[in-house]
Amino acid sequence: MAFGNLFKFRSQDMAIDLGTANTVVYVRGQGIVLNEPSVVAIETLNGIKKVKAVGNDAKMMMGKTPDSIEAIRPLRDGVIADIDVAEQMIKHFIQKVHGKKKLFSYPEIVICVPSGSTSVERRAIRDAASNAGASQVFLIEEPMAAAIGADMPVTEPIGSMVVDVGGGTTEVAVLSLRGLAYTTSVRTGGDKMDEAIVSYVRRHHNLLIGETTAERIKKDFGVAQAPVDGVGHTIHIKGRDLVNGVPKEISINQGQIAEALGEPIGTIIEGVRIALENTAPELAADIVDQGIVLTGGGALISGLDAALSDETGLPVTVAEDPLACVALGTGRAMEDELFRGVLTTA
Numbered sequence: 001m002a003f004g005n006l007f008k009f010r011s012q013d014m015a016i017d018l019g020t021a022n023t024v025v026y027v028r029g030q031g032i033v034l035n036e037p038s039v040v041a042i043e044t045l046n047g048i049k050k051v052k053a054v055g056n057d058a059k060m061m062m063g064k065t066p067d068s069i070e071a072i073r074p075l076r077d078g079v080i081a082d083i084d085v086a087e088q089m090i091k092h093f094i095q096k097v098h099g100k101k102k103l104f105s106y107p108e109i110v111i112c113v114p115s116g117s118t119s120v121e122r123r124a125i126r127d128a129a130s131n132a133g134a135s136q137v138f139l140i141e142e143p144m145a146a147a148i149g150a151d152m153p154v155t156e157p158i159g160s161m162v163v164d165v166g167g168g169t170t171e172v173a174v175l176s177l178r179g180l181a182y183t184t185s186v187r188t189g190g191d192k193m194d195e196a197i198v199s200y201v202r203r204h205h206n207l208l209i210g211e212t213t214a215e216r217i218k219k220d221f222g223v224a225q226a227p228v229d230g231v232g233h234t235i236h237i238k239g240r241d242l243v244n245g246v247p248k249e250i251s252i253n254q255g256q257i258a259e260a261l262g263e264p265i266g267t268i269i270e271g272v273r274i275a276l277e278n279t280a281p282e283l284a285a286d287i288v289d290q291g292i293v294l295t296g297g298g299a300l301i302s303g304l305d306a307a308l309s310d311e312t313g314l315p316v317t318v319a320e321d322p323l324a325c326v327a328l329g330t331g332r333a334m335e336d337e338l339f340r341g342v343l344t345t346a
């Protein structure tokens with residue numbers, strides 16, 4: 001029975017990808033158990049702020065809240081925009097996964113934090129996890145977690161390049177022997193793509209659309225390169241006419257969406273180019289063989305791999321489950337002694 005108890009004890013250990021768009025939780029021995037938007041709805045009543053909803057429930061409220069409720073994303077552009085709300089969110093998710101087994105366990109938690117977070121913010125995130133019941137908290141760098149999750153040869157003396165296109169940032173890193181040989185981060189990811197669609201539709205159609213609508217257009221019809229016929233699918237979108245203020249519907253095609261996404265995609269490709277220019281020759285030679293691996297939700301934009309391959313002349317592949325890579329890699333780093341060296345406490 002001792003082993004049974006021991007197993008229960010260990011089974012509460014968690015790995016968390018605290019992303020600017022999504023938070024993903026992995027439990028030791030179980031894999032991914034939670035994947036929800038990093039959104040918190042705050043209600044202010046008589047000057048007192050209270051958490052109204054977190055995750056999926058809160059995201060559904062985005063752009064549709066009455067004055068007393070605000071749906072916010074505490075992590076934005078790869079940094080922690082509101083540390084108090086971020087703390088509440090992380091505690092909420094830990095407790096949701098923890099359920100009622102709290103008395104029994106003091107889990108170890110490994111968290112992947114946004115790369116742009118400062119040491120003060122990292123400490124606050126660690127404290128939030130400790131307050132939620134963690135006995136020990138470790139941190140891991142996002143590109144390392146992404147590469148482990150994508151099954152890249154990070155422990156070997158082979159250079160490989162991972163490009164994680166998240167909501168807030170794109171991390172570009174060259175890895176070898178459990179270390180980051182080179183890393184750079186551009187503040188362009190899925191959010192900037194959504195903003196680019198919003199502003200394109202405003203400029204070309206005088207139509208105001210919300211972030212959520214723009215994100216849906218991007219996910220369903222977004223393309224990194226113009227379709228062969230220059231047009232592709234045509235879709236209808238609804239919003240508010242900027243001239244007369246009433247709701248209206250317009251149509252837009254994939255060629256136009258590719259044009260709208262040109263700037264953010266160009267910035268991402270430029271980040272990769274800079275990383276390649278700064279990579280030591282021996283590692284660069286490995287990357288020619290290994291190619292570049294894309295992870296993060298932004299990797300799902302249709303044709304991003306082809307666009308990057310055209311620009312760099314290198315083979316580019318999309319990881320198997322790009323949205324889960326960072327959480328899977330964080331989980332593996334927690335479970336497998338081989339990766340222990342990549343965890344830090346600060």
Ligand SMILES: Nc1ncnc2c1ncn2[C@@H]1O[C@H](COP(=O)(O)OP(=O)(O)OP(=O)(O)O)[C@@H](O)[C@H]1O
Pocket residue numbers: 018019020021022023078114142165166167168169170189190191215218219220222295296297298299300301302322323326
């Ligand atoms: N099918 C899809 N096509 C295009 N973009 C997508 C798709 N699915 C998700 N995304 C985008 O991926 C982004 C979220 O990716 P991910 O969960 O990797 O980010 P994150 O880890 O939360 O952010 P960060 O790493 O910057 O902190 C969002 O901008 C989302 O709109």
Ligand SMILES: [Mg+2]
Pocket residue numbers: 019020142164166167296326
């Ligand atoms: Mg991420």
